[in-house]
Amino acid sequence: MYPQRFGKYELLAELGEGGMGTAYLGRAPDGRVVALKTMNRITFYSEDGPRRFERETAALRKVDDPHVAAFVDADLAGPSPYLVTEYVQGxxxxxxxxxxxxxxxxxxxxxxxxxxxxxxxxxxxxxxxxxxxxxxxxxxxxxxxxxxxxxxxxxxxxxxxxxxxxxxxxxxxxxxxxxxxxxxxxxxxxxxxxxxxxxxxxxxxxxxxxxxxxxxxxxxxxxxxxxxxxxxxxxxxxxxxxxxxxxxxxxxxxADRPQVDLLQAAYQDARDAHEHARAEGIAFGLHAIAVAAGDAALAASSLLDQAHAARYSGRLDRAETLFEEARDGSAAVRARQDEGWAWDGVGVCRHGRGEYDAAGQAFAAALAIAEEVGDTVLRAWNLCNLGSLALRRGDAADAAARYDAGVAASREHPDIQHEALAGRARCALAQDEPENAELLYRRAAQAAREIGNHGGAGWAWYDLGESARGRESFDAAREALESALRIATEHGDRLMEGWTRCKLAGCLRDTGAKDEAVAMYEKARDVADRLNDEKMRNYATTRLEALTSS
Missing domain, CATH: 1.10.510.10 (Transferase(Phosphotransferase) domain 1)
Known part of the structure; x- marks a missing residue:
């Protein structure tokens, strides 16, 4: 029963027992509440036990930090050795x-x-x-x-x-x-x-x-x-x-570093506002701070931030160099997730230059790291990247498998879900499954709409309309193309508007609505003139002339 006496200490309760001895809640002669730990006989009579305890007790007396339970007392030479530290209330x-x-x-x-x-x-x-x-x-x-x-x-x-x-x-x-x-x-x-x-x-x-x-x-x-x-x-x-x-x-x-935190917040604000040059400058400043402080992890992550900003500015050569430096820096500090995103960026840059084999190697490296660290976003994007490359080389079956895995991986990420579904739809078209493709395009449009990606939704409707038109399902084609045109005009997307008018005009022509088709081609040509888009202008003009001369 407690309380009990242990030398000059009063034991109030047993706190726990381990392989080395027993810990008690106690009270010191001056009234302080303490933690008292006794040493069992096996430990005490071990070959180097007493010497080790004396050495470590001497060292423990030197520890003075509010995050370490303070040393109070010890007696390791008596018949019942013990150590006393402060009892932390918490x-x-x-x-x-x-x-x-x-x-x-x-x-x-x-x-x-x-x-x-x-x-x-x-x-x-x-x-x-x-x-x-x-x-x-x-x-x-x-x-x-x-x-x-x-x-x-x-x-x-x-x-x-x-x-x-x-x-x-x-x-x-x-x-x-x-x-x-x-x-x-x-x-x-x-x-x-x-x-x-x-x-x-x-x-x-x-x-x-x-x-x-x-x-x-x-x-x-x-x-x-x-x-x-x-x-x-x-x-x-x-x-x-x-x-x-x-x-x-x-x-x-x-450590709470206000300057670093402010710069990181400013970088994100610039990214969100698509001010990529400003974002890169902020990331450059972060990198300078990190190098001066000897913080290798922050240095690597700020290189990655610079690389992303350069990528979205369209400066792919500079971005690739920065991604490679970020990849190596991240690997050195074992920041595997950042290393994976750096590989992803390297792949995007190589893909942009048409180096498809090298891009595939980078995307595969990013995917392997994503699976290792459990980054579902990185995994989903790179499944889509590899699916796109497989489709490009004509392997629709491999591409479909990649995109199917990307669809499954991106269920909670509508921005990636849209890309995965649209890619899977292209695979279905390549495999001569147009009706399946159109179902997938509808899902892609819905996923894009959920996150306010109006461009993604509009182009999904556009592709659906083209597919339906190709199999002469003109009502479905017209409905889809009108949805794309509505999105384009509401959000001022002239490029989407012009090409959608071209395709919608063709759908009207194919169903015998000649006058409506002529008016639609003329509007498409007007959009092309405003955009100074020679390809669109030639497309609309050629078909308009053929229609009016018939």
């Missing part, structure tokens, strides 16, 4: 996350505070070795790391008595009997951040052997981790300790 991280994943502010505070705690421990030559949600207390919104140094001498007893749910935070080297370094704590940081961001473990098997296999051999599931956090978390969870970022890099990635 809630364990796993209890907080059980109510829902953390938002951006909470994730930044957790990531930065935990990185500072690890920095303080490592500066004192300590490695925590057991960074997990149960060892992180959230007090006043800030994380405090508990259960420190002495209690975490890794041995077989501690490993084998560990609950299944805590295994997934252990670095691979701790499971492979390799000497742990500071990088083991970085791995724990990454696993904790993934859990806090998603509410689930990134190694989620339900048995100890399966979890160990995942940690050693399987990439972590970090789908659902926000994009701004995913890169650094993915790098922290690298199997090879040497590939993980430093704790300093963790701190930089989590």
């Amino acid at each position: 809630r364990p991280l796993d209890a907080v996350v059980a109510e829902g994943p953390l938002g951006e502010d909470g994730l930044r505070r957790l990531g930065l505070g935990l990185a500072r705690a690890l920095d303080a421990l490592h500066a004192a030559d300590l490695i925590h070795r057991d960074v997990k949600p149960a060892n992180i207390i959230i007090a006043g919104g800030e994380p405090v790391l508990i259960d420190l140094g002495i209690a975490h001498h890794i041995d077989r007893t501690r490993i084998t008595t560990r609950p299944i749910g805590t295994w997934c935070y252990l670095a691979p080297e701790l499971l492979a009997d390799r000497r742990p370094t500071e990088a083991a704590d970085v791995f724990g940081w990454g696993a904790v951040m993934a859990y806090a961001a998603t509410g689930r473990r990134c190694f989620a098997a339900d048995s100890t052997p399966a979890i160990i296999n995942q940690i050693l051999n399987v990439e972590p599931d970090i789908s659902g981790v926000p994009g701004w956090l995913r890169g650094i978390v993915g790098r922290a969870l690298a199997k090879d300790p040497a590939a993980r970022p430093s704790v300093r890099s963790l701190r930089e990635a989590m």
